Each structure stands twice: as C-alpha cells, then as structure tokens.
Amino acid sequence: MTTDTETDVFEEHRPVLLGVAYRMLGRVADAEDVVQEAWLRWSGADRSEVREPRAYLVRITTRLAIDRLRQVKARGETYVGPWLPEPYITDFGDTVPDTAERAVLADSVSLAVLVVLESLSPLERAVFVLREAFGYPYAEIAVMLDRGEPAVRQLAGRARKHVDERRTRYDVDPTQRRDLTERFLAAAADGDLEGLMSMLAPDVRLVGDSGGKSKAPLRVLETADKVSRFIVGAARKSVPDLSWRFLELNGGPAVIALSGDKPDSVFQLDVVDGRIQAVYIIRNPDKLHSLADV
Numbered sequence: 080m081t082t083d084t085e086t087d088v089f090e091e092h093r094p095v096l097l098g099v100a101y102r103m104l105g106r107v108a109d110a111e112d113v114v115q116e117a118w119l120r121w122s123g124a125d126r127s128e129v130r131e132p133r134a135y136l137v138r139i140t141t142r143l144a145i146d147r148l149r150q151v152k153a154r155g156e157t158y159v160g161p162w163l164p165e166p167y168i169t170d171f172g173d174t175v176p177d178t179a180e181r182a183v184l185a186d187s188v189s190l191a192v193l194v195v196l197e198s199l200s201p202l203e204r205a206v207f208v209l210r211e212a213f214g215y216p217y218a219e220i221a222v223m224l225d226r227g228e229p230a231v232r233q234l235a236g237r238a239r240k241h242v243d244e245r246r247t248r249y250d251v252d253p254t255q256r257r258d259l260t261e262r263f264l265a266a267a268a269d270g271d272l273e274g275l276m277s278m279l280a281p282d283v284r285l286v287g288d289s290g291g292k293s294k295a296p297l298r299v300l301e302t303a304d305k306v307s308r309f310i311v312g313a314a315r316k317s318v319p320d321l322s323w324r325f326l327e328l329n330g331g332p333a334v335i336a337l338s339g340d341k342p343d344s345v346f347q348l349d350v351v352d353g354r355i356q357a358v359y360i361i362r363n364p365d366k367l368h369s370l371a372d373v
Contacts, residue, residue, distance in 0.1 A: 088132050089121055095133065095213070096140045098188070102208045103144035103201075105164035105193050107369045113143045137213075138223040141205050145224075148201040159291030161299055163359055164193040165366040166328045166345050168373065185330025187212035190359050191349060193329070194286075195245045199238055206231055207238040247356055249349040256350050257325065257332040263348065263355065264323065264334065267314040272307055279303035280354040285310075290363035293344075306358060318343055326373055335370055342367040 096117055100110035117140045129135045169188060186192060187208070196204050205224060209215045217235065221228040250256070259278060266274035285306045287295030300306050320339045325332060333347040345367065349357035361367070 085122065085126065089118055089136065092133050092136050096136055099137060099140050099208060099213065100144045101167055102188060102193070102196070102212055103141070103204055104147060105197065107165045107167060109147055110144075113140060113147055116143050134219065134223075137209075137215075141209065141223055145201045145205055148204065152201070159289070160295065160297040161286045161288055162194070162197065163190055163286060163288035163361050163366075164329070166333070166361055166370060168370070169327050169330050188330045189249075189349075190329050190347060191246050191249065191357065192242065195242050198245075199241060202226075203234050203238040203241070206234040207242065210235050211239070247349065247351060249351050249356060250353075252350075253327075253332050255353070256348060259350055259353075259355060260325075260332060260334060260346070260348055263310075264346075267310045270311050270314065272311055275307040275310060276303050278355050279306060280351060280356045283355055283357065285358040285360070287360040288363050288366070290365060292364055293362040295360060295362045310358070324373075335373070342370045345370070 093114065096114045097110055100113040101107060104110050104113070117136060120139050120143075121136060124135075126132075167188060169185070196207065199207065202224065206220055209220045209223065210217070215223075217228050217231050220226075220235075221231045224231065226234075263275065263278055265271075266278070281303055282301065283303050283306050285296065285300040287300075289295035289297075291297075296309065300309055318336065318338050320337075321343075322337045324335050324337065326335060327333065328345065328347060331347065333345055335342055336344045336346070342364075343362070345359075345361040347359045348355050349359075
C-alpha cells in the first residue's frame with residue numbers, strides 16, 4: 080500500500096523518468112509503459128534504504144528501458160520505409176530556465192539525434208542519454224548500469240563519436256524555424272515551386288514515415304529539386320476539412336495537420352544557416368495517437 084508521500088515523490092520525478100525512457104526508446108507508448116513499470120517497482124520497494132529517490136528511479140527506468148530495447152532488437156522487427164521517432168510534446172516551461180540547458184535538452188530529443196541513437200547498442204544509448212542529456216557523472220552512470228567507470232567512459236566516447244559523425248548541427252533558434260515553417264507551408268499551398276527552392280538547401284533531405292500504413296515516400300528524397308516537386312505535388316492532394324496547428328515537438332516548432340479533429344500528419348524542419356536542411360513528415364497513424372487531444 081502506497082502513501083501520498085510516496086506517490087508525490089514519484090510524480091515529482093515522473094517528467095525526468097519519461098524523458099529518459101523516451102530518449103531511450105523513441106516511442107511514447109513504450110516510454111509510458113516503462114515508467115508505469117518503474118512505478119510498480121517503486122511502490123513495492125523497501126524505500127527505507129533509498130537515500131536518493133531520483134537516482135533510484137532513474138536507475139530502475141534506465142534498466143527497464145534497456146530491457147525493452149533489447150527485446151525490440153532481438154525480435155528483429157522490420158519497418159516499411161524510413162523510420163522516425165514518435166512525436167514527443169516538449170514544453171520545458173519554467174522548469175528549465177537556463178537557455179544553455181534548454182538547448183541541450185532540445186537537441187537530445189530532436190528527431191535527427193533520435194534517428195542516430197537507433198543505431199547504437201542499448202548500453203551505448205543509455206550512457207549517451209544519461210550523460211549528454213541529463214549530465215550524470217560517469218561514476219553515477221556506472222552504478223546505474225552495474226558497470227565499471229572505465230567501461231562507461233568507453234561506451235560514452237564510442238556513442239558520442241558515432242552521433243557526432245552522423246548528425247547535422249542545425250540551428251536551434253525557434254523563431255527562425257517557425258518563420259521558415261510558415262513560409263514553407265504557404266509556398267506549398269500556393270504551388271510556388273520557385274519559392275520552395277529558395278528556402279531549401281541544395282542537399283536537403285525529406286524523410287517520410289508512414290510505416291506502410293498511409294501515403295509517404297518509401298525512400299528518403301534528396302536534393303532541393305526532388306523535395307520541392309514532391310511537396311508541391313502532395314499539397315495538391317486534398318485532405319478533408321484540413322487545418323493546421325503549431326506546437327512544440329521534440330524540442331522545436333512543428334506543425335500538426337488535422338483532418339477534421341483527427342491527426343493526419345506532423346511536419347518539422349531542420350534549419351542550417353537560414354536554409355531548410357531536412358524535412359520530416361510523420362504519417363504513421365500509430366505514431367499520432369498521443370497528439371489526438373492536443
């Protein structure tokens with residue numbers, strides 16, 4: 080039987096636990112399942128021996144997420160077309176007042192970084208998330224993962240090198256990204272091919288995630304010409320009772336397209352030096368459930 084105090088302690092740390100689990104798994108539903116399992120472990124634990132509840136809960140959540148990630152990899156699940164993480168609503172509000180810390184958290188949950196993290200081993204991913212996103216010392220991570228500190232440092236170095244080699248450093252200015260997103264959508268709606276081309280970097284990439292359950296490119300599109308022509312063509316296809324809403328997803332401005340009151344797709348842009356470097360489109364209906372009530 081749990082007490083209000085025990086529940087309050089867990090709820091106080093729930094946002095951090097969900098943040099760790101989501102960065103580990105890239106799936107909101109799986110992250111919520113892991114956090115729920117952490118609650119069950121917490122409610123049944125002998126807390127008289129727990130000196131630091133946050134560290135204890137993060138350790139449980141991390142280990143559960145590693146187990147879940149290993150199960151997914153062991154099943155060798157195949158995915159139709161490009162894979163993107165499930166969109167994750169981020170609004171740090173007053174909980175992260177420091178601009179530098181906010182930028183780190185936003186970067187660590189970005190679609191670009193989470194795609195790269197998919198290629199790491201579960202342990203590498205755990206170390207990267209705990210170290211780079213949440214700033215845990217190597218010694219604490221070693222305890223959490225039941226590994227020696229030298230091994231953790233080695234995992235961290237390997238993971239950081241892997242991520243740095245494969246991700247693009249995009250501009251994190253939300254005002255600039257929103258402005259470009261609004262101009263991008265207006266040009267697409269007007270069929271303004273030249274206007275779109277002027278906003279796109281020459282080597283822009285469009286990644287569409289449908290999971291084979293809706294219409295989206297089954298391969299990554301590259302070059303400004305191919306991306307702009309696809310966008311104009313897609314914009315000409317009517318969606319019943321279409322409306323748009325801006326919201327913050329994965330640390331940056333994004334747009335959710337609604338058909339009536341049902342989520343149809345999510346769009347987000349990465350911007351480098353004032354030009355659109357990547358266009359992400361998520362249309363897999365299984366990944367839009369969590370946005371139904373926003």
